[in-house]
Amino acid sequence: MSERTSFRTIRDEMARRIAERRWLPGTLIPGEETLAREFGAARATVNRALQELARAGLLERRRRAGTRVALHPVREARFVIPLVRQEIEAKGAVYQYRLLSREEVGPPEIIRARLGLGGRATLINVRCLHLADRAPYQFEDRWINLDAVPSAREAEFESMSPNEWLVKHAPFTDAEFTFLAAAANADEAALLQLSEGAPVFVGERITWLRGQPITLVRMVHPSSHRMVTSL
Amino acid sequence: MSERTSFRTIRDEMARRIAERRWLPGTLIPGEETLAREFGAARATVNRALQELARAGLLERRRRAGTRVALHPVREARFVIPLVRQEIEAKGAVYQYRLLSREEVGPPEIIRARLGLGGRATLINVRCLHLADRAPYQFEDRWINLDAVPSAREAEFESMSPNEWLVKHAPFTDAEFTFLAAAANADEAALLQLSEGAPVFVGERITWLRGQPITLVRMVHPSSHRMVTSL
DNA sequence: AACTCGATTTTGTATAGACATATTATTGTA
């Protein structure tokens, strides 16, 4: 007897009812107790199935009010954010890394503001290039907060990218990702072998360790870059 | 006897241990039984905490082998994909919708291929504009598969955007999202009040209902658009 | 009509115990 009532079975069956419009958007669906009886499972099992569907945005649940099918399935897409090197190697391409510059500087006002730092903070600015099969893949422009990661002062970033170095040495608790389209400036255009003003796909990330800003990075891709996800 | 041990407490404490490097990347952490004893909780509670951290990419778990701290925290970012109207209204801006064209056509080869359709399929192409505070916000270019959604033949899309109409009338089970940067073509530039070749942020989405393609949409934003998420 | 406050209902979560399943370690065998 393999077929034990799994929360997956229940989840999928309920997802099917929503997809087939047997449960219409906005309507109240039966309570956990009722569903548990219907599926012949414990309430905890049904609860797990319902919670997964709620997390996926298909259902909206509120105590006392019950569970209803989401009117506007505000579904969320999940994107995997890997290391550049892994991303490139996963495509079967040869990864190369080139350090462009590394400076210890008082940061521009704009960077300080975005990181919420005081005037006396010192940062390291690292600019480098990631290549896939010898073609420019990503230009990385990074600021590292030395107050948060003093050991970065000793890192050369000659052969290991700041990306990987930070993963190894500076854990974070919070992060903010931004994606946008922009026009390549002269610098970026030259490095990515594009013409100035060409569209580029930019990802920005700020990471914190319990409130203290660690690093801000701007990752610039040629417009051929695509960020894809399913579900 | 107030503070009952919550899986959140346990999860956060374990996340802290990882962040503080008390549990180093790659190392094996204690088993559920041990942790349960340490935290004074049931194994199921610890299990839930561990599963959440694994789902977040901080831990890797395998039966019999145990749980270890992820070497490369391939974290995933979750982006909320709302309806344009909701997105605009959430900013406190006034939403407006303008239908540009609506044609029932044999689709271009490129669209047919992307949807995996045969030669005899008929699609509706809808082009429309979403405005925020009277400024162009998103240009939507959509293809709807009439074989999958025959009732779309009757929809006028004069006052309700295909976006909302489909949410109401055509459920889906699978979706694929793509984001990229591109240069505005003449058409897009005019509609979004940009100059030709200006960078635009493009989102594409294909949805299916159990294998059958429903719709393909290309959503074009001016480059001021940002897609942001935390965690 | 508006408002307060408690009763009620529904989901949320903890627990102990049991069994399932994947995977590794070990033992036995050719």
Added chain:
DNA sequence: TACAATAATATGTCTATACAAAATCGAGTT
């Protein structure tokens, strides 16, 4: 030694039960 069968073990999941917490409902009050 190589390989197959088997045992051991950590995680995965289900159950039944209990209580917690949020939100609504409704009664009673102003």
